[in-house]
Amino acid sequence: MFPAEIEHYFRPQSVGEIHKLLANYPEGDATLIAGGQSLMQAIKSRMLRPVCLIDLQDVADLQGIDNANGLTIGAMTRYAVIAGYDEIPVAYAAIRDAASHVGDRQVRNRGTIGGSVCWNYVASCMPTVVLGTNGCLRISGADGEVREVAADDFFFGPFETACGEDEILLSVSWPTPSGKSGSAYKKWGLATDALPVVGMCVSLSLDGGNICNDARVAIAGLADGGQLVTAGGAALLGFDGNPEAIGPVTAAVIDSVECQSDHWASAVYREQLIRNLGAEVIERAYQRATAAQP
Amino acid sequence: MSRTNEVSITVNGERYDETIPNRMLLVDFIREHIGLTGTHVGCTYEGACGACTVHLDGAAVKSCLMLAVQADGHDVTTVEGLANDDGLSPLQQAFNDQHGLQCGYCTAGILMNMTDFLREHPDPSEDEIRRALIGNLCRCTGYVHIVRAVKAAAAVGTK
Secondary structure, three states, X not given: OOOOOOOEEEOOOOHHHHHHHHHOOOOOOEEEEOOOOOHHHHHHOOOOOOOEEEEOOOOHHHOOEEOOOOEEEEOOOEHHHHHOOOOOOHHHHHHHHHHOOOOOHHHHHHOXXXXXXXXXXXXXXXXXXXXXXXXXXXXXXXXOOEEEEEHHHHEOOOOOEOOOOOOEEEEEEEOOOOOEEEEEEEEEOOOOOOOOOEEEEXXXXXXXXXXXXXXXXXXXXXOOOXXXXXXXXXXXXXXXXXXXXXXXXXXXXXXXXXXXXXOOOOHHHHHHHHHXXXXXXXXXXXXXXXXXXX | OOOEEEXXXXXXXXXXXXXXXXXXXXHHHHHHHOOOOOOOXXXXXXXXXXXXXXXXXXXXXXXXXXXXXXXXXXXXXXXHHOOEOOEOOHHHHHHHHOOOOOOOOOHHHHHHHHHHHHHHOOOOOHHHXXXXXXXXXXXXOOOHHHHHHHHHHHHHOOO
């Protein structure tokens, strides 16, 4: 496990500088590196052999968390920073749930939200919570124009996103929560904080009577990668916190996804994980929403 | 210029101005280039074992998951930097007192991770210690004495 030759290494200071560097190389020759906790594995195994590596660590515009108008997390914000940030609105608490349990301490000290969503690994947490909380991805194009892409339109299959080779993910953002909203994420893996065999994200909004009037469910760990489960969100409409109403919701999720059997877990085991984790995150998201300041 | 870069990396307070290949891993810079072999490679550079954990500007990171050029301009601390003229750090002393190692191969990485951890969590519970150790594999001890040593160091205070 040792990287192939890397002709050039650059550490630009601004988004404009990144675009200039990218423009100097044929498509695919230059690779952006964020925290590198997945990318370095691919580079060391020579799955990737970048001619040029562009390190984003010094680009201040990609760093940090702002909760003044909703929530905006810069693409280069590390998991440890997100996990330690206690002013994330409860509507988006699933983001913190996920960031707090990625990998291990060392990985959380380096890995970034932007790196994870752009890598879109088949079994990963951040794409799923960004989908489940309906995040908005701001992308800077080669022409310098910034476009906004909804999570639903950003994630394609595993390792595929709407962010092009000549584009740069700037941030992930969420609007000011409307009314009482809460979210939660939990995964189960083969070891503590390991990759999700199944991960469940739920976000929901409540009306004045604490009845769910909007909800999203997303799942991690299936063969198609992180995905939204529309039927799960629909089944949560009208949910009033009654624990007996949870079973039909997780049943609707199981009915509308295809659980694979692999060396990690059988399909039947995954379905059971959806029931257990689903019940837990639905309850937690609901509790968080009821406690939220409208 | 091509394939190499000039870097200035401070390791344990000493500055190294070097020209190195872009593809050199930080762990190899530390071990092969400047000869500090206390930082170990346990899992053939897969990022799985944590034996190569060092501090980058104070935060525990795996030095096999970084290129050395990425550490340009940064402060690196290795296990050799933990002790000072007054002797072992409280955590090192606790590992000694509590028999927190057997073969010792994983110890350097665990000391670096737990030093950073104790700075953030000066009074951790056993569960917190065990969860914080996930990134470090030990195949001798079963972790019992490691956890005991971290607790003992916390009781003494980390600095």
